[in-house]
Amino acid sequence: xxxxxxxxxxxxxxxxxxxxxxxxxxxxxxxxxxxxxxxxxxxxxxxxxxxxxxxxxxxxxxxxxxxxxxxxxxxxxxxxxxxxxxxxxxxxxxxxxxxxxxxxxxxxxxxxxxxxxxxxxxxxxxxxxxxxxxxxxxxxxxxxxxxxxxxxxxxxxxxxxxxxxxxxxxxxxxxxxxxxxxxxxxxxxxxxxxxxxxxxxxxxxxxxxxxxxxxxxxxxxxxxxxxxxxxxxxxxxxxxxxxxxxxxxxxxxxx
DNA sequence: ATGGCTACGATCCGTAGA
Numbered sequence: 084x085x086x087x088x089x090x091x092x093x094x095x096x097x098x099x100x101x102x103x104x105x106x107x108x109x110x111x112x113x114x115x116x117x118x119x120x121x122x123x124x125x126x127x128x129x130x131x132x133x134x135x136x137x138x139x140x141x142x143x144x145x146x147x148x149x150x151x152x153x154x155x156x157x158x159x160x161x162x163x164x165x166x167x168x169x170x171x172x173x174x175x176x177x178x179x180x181x182x183x184x185x186x187x188x189x190x191x192x193x194x195x196x197x198x199x200x201x202x203x204x205x206x207x208x209x210x211x212x213x214x215x216x217x218x219x220x221x222x223x224x225x226x227x228x229x230x231x232x233x234x235x236x237x238x239x240x241x242x243x244x245x246x247x248x249x250x251x252x253x254x255x256x257x258x259x260x261x262x263x264x265x266x267x268x269x270x271x272x273x274x275x276x277x278x279x280x281x282x283x284x285x286x287x288x289x290x291x292x293x294x295x296x297x298x299x300x301x302x303x304x305x306x307x308x309x310x311x312x313x314x315x316x317x318x319x320x321x322x323x324x325x326x327x328x329x330x331x332x333x334x335x336x337x338x
Numbered sequence: 339a340t341g342g343c344t345a346c347g348a349t350c351c352g353t354a355g356a
Binding site: 092093095096117119143144145190191192198228230248249282284285286287288289296298325328 | 340341342343344345346347353354355356
């Protein structure tokens, strides 16, 4: 089976592109982030025609996540507090033989800001939510935009960006608290030495110069990680007219 | 040297992303 995660940076601004990519790839499970739209504006029909069940948690202007699967979704949960939060950043459901979490971690703006503190707190609460599931041996795929590059190999200029947003020590520690619950970084496992990115700023010709960050991840619990066949970043999706600033990450698991 | 682009929602600029 194939699982994909894709920060689309507005579903309405590029619905043709995103639906077209999905039609071409047909991942069994697809996690979308940054819908920047309310659920009523999500292209439900287009995905239904491709055979997807959808759990969408949108909001006006910002954030917004969708968990799509070609199998039914069960036990859908929105957010860390049962959907009472202001920011729609998490949707969890059971599908196939997995529990899947679609994650959109806060950006965090810059170390020392209020948003940075919110980011760290949000990640801490995500760790608290995942901990009992991991402890119970639940087969998990936690997929999304974590807005953290885990190591210096995951960013284009680690020295120039030292302690900046996405690479700072507190962010890496917050991500490690999640990963160290017992997850495998699927892309890194399948590409141990490679340097590759999933996000490039629109500015400064960052994509053309390959100035990027690997901040989108698919984390798997051990039994699921044993089934890994491949993990690939689809750089082609970052090219052409009006792309998202992120590229999709796609993993293939043995049945 | 943090500016540069893009999307949104309210105007024709401010907020946010990362």
